[in-house]
Structure formats: C-alpha cells, structure tokens
Ligand code: SF4
C-alpha cells in the first residue's frame with residue numbers, strides 16, 4: 055500500500071495512527087521548514103556562483119541589495135524543496151571531503167571550531183583548543199567579503215604552500231559534486247566554475263592572502279571507486295576513480311579576472327550611490343518577455359529606465 059504525505063505537515067499531524075519516529079516523514083517536514091536554509095539567507099553580496107550563471111543580471115542584484123539594505127526580505131532566498139535536497143547532499147559530500155580527507159594533511163588551512171567551547175581559530179589546524187584544551191576540531195570554510203566588488207563567498211578548501219613577506223601563500227580547491235553523465239563528458243573545466251574560482255581568488259587577495267593556484271575537484275556522486283591509479287590525461291586533468299581535478303594557474307587568467315572585476319565594481323558603485331543600472335538583460339525586452347516573467351524583481355525593474363536614484367520614482 056502506498057501512503058502519500060503532503061510536504062510541510064508535521065509528522066504527528068499527518069499520520070495520527072502511526073506512532074514512533076519515521077525518518078521519511080520527518081524529512082518531509084524538515085525540507086518544508088525554514089530552518090534547513092538558514093545558512094543560505096541573502097547577505098547583501100553578489101556570490102561567485104550566482105555571478106557565473108548565464109542568467110546573472112546586474113539589475114536583479116541591485117534590487118535585491120536595495121531591499122536587503124532597507125531591511126526587507128530578498129526574493130533570492132526562495133528555492134524549491136528538491137533544490138534544497140540537492141544542495142544538502144552536496145554539502146554532505148563537502149563535509150566528508152573536508153573533515154575526513156583533507157583534515158589529515160597538516161597544511162590544510164581554514165577555520166577550526168572546537169566542538170566543546172565553540173571557539174573558532176583561523177589558520178592551520180591547532181594541536182589543541184587555546185581556550186579549553188580540546189583536541190578535536192571541525193573544519194569551517196573561510197567566508198570572505200570584498201567591499202570593492204560587493205562580492206562574498208565561502209571557499210571549500212585551502213592549503214598553505216608557503217609565506218612571502220608575512221603573507222600566507224595558498225592553494226585553493228573548489229569541490230563540485232556532479233552526476234555520472236556530466237562526469238563522463240568532462241574533458242575541461244566548466245567555464246562558469248572557472249569564473250567562480252577567479253572571484254574566489256579576488257576574495258582571498260582582498261583578505262591579504264597570496265594565491266599560488268586553484269584546483270577544481272569534480273566528484274562523481276554515483277560512481278564507486280573501482281581503482282586507485284592516478285591517471286594524468288593529455289587533456290590536462292588528473293583523475294583517480296570518481297575524482298577528476300583541473301588546475302587553474304592564476305597567471306593564465308589575470309586578464310579575464312580583471313574584466314569580471316570591472317563589471318562588479320561598476321555594479322558596486324551603482325549600489326552605493328543607489329543609482330539603478332541602465333541595461334536590462336537581452337532577454338528582458340518587456341515585462342511579458344520570458345525571462346522577465348520569471349524574474350521576481352521585474353516589477354521594480356520596469357519602473358526604472360536606469361540612471362535614476364532608487365526610491366525616487
Ligand atoms: S526583469 Fe530582467 S533585466 Fe530586469 S531585473 Fe529581472 S532579469 Fe534583470
């Protein structure tokens with residue numbers, strides 16, 4: 055017999071005759087609640103993952119930030135339940151890679167939280183908590199912001215590879231969990247992922263770090279390990295079993311990074327001056343255009359032509 059249970063109903067309300075704890079029903083309730091998405095609340099910054107999307111629109115970010123600064127809710131926090139589940143499965147994979155794999159290496163760099171007193175220390179993993187003496191730690195990603203571009207992001211993993219004139223030199227890793235279909239086709243890094251890395255490099259530089267290189271680590275979600283042989287492809291990637299990494303040498307991308315920073319700095323200036331950016335997206339010729347219809351800021355967007363001060367029309 056199949057029993058359907060509506061999302062967002064508390065288990066005890068939905069099936070009164072069932073006693074005890076049901077993991078499936080509990081998850082159904084949890085995904086419908088706000089709590090699971092608390093970390094994803096809009097924070098007033100453009101995020102590398104959003105910027106690198108083909109759908110990114112400067113005006114959309116502008117209106118979101120204006121509303122955020124006015125203390126109103128942003129539209130951008132809403133995401134359907136199936137996306138939340140996908141995000142959380144990706145997060146679980148990240149947690150495993152960070153805390154069970156990378157944490158074994160002494161040059162793994164980031165924030166370390168003591169599970170006992172919750173003190174957080176930044177740098178290499180401490181030998182013991184400086185407050186309570188506890189010897190175990192949980193790895194926390196470094197969350198960085200850049201005021202010049204109004205961008206922010208959390209970096210999956212960093213490794214200290216040296217020092218120069220008092221600045222720490224880091225190698226970065228960004229982890230992407232992908233399907234087997236995507237994994238099998240992957241011969242070069244996804245361009246959107248490369249743009250994300252470039253913005254992470256800018257965030258690190260703004261925080262005073264030097265970046266040596268960044269790697270994109272693709273992890274196939276559905277493939278078990280069948281071998282442990284490291285293979286270096288002529289296409290420029292290194293792989294083993296369900297893992298494939300691409301190295302992004304920072305020097306090769308400086309020109310591209312500078313172009314992206316110009317776009318974001320221009321938007322940041324508009325935001326600080328409250329001046330509405332002028333150009334609408336190519337797909338938003340009118341309110342009835344397909345892209346505008348799916349944009350939650352289209353109401354605001356079609357009030358302004360651009361160049362006006364927000365809130366004065
Ligand atoms: S309607 Fe189009 S141009 Fe306007 S904010 Fe939305 S996506 Fe951007």
Ligand SMILES: [Zn+2]
Nearest residue numbers: 168171183186
């Ligand atoms: Zn402690």
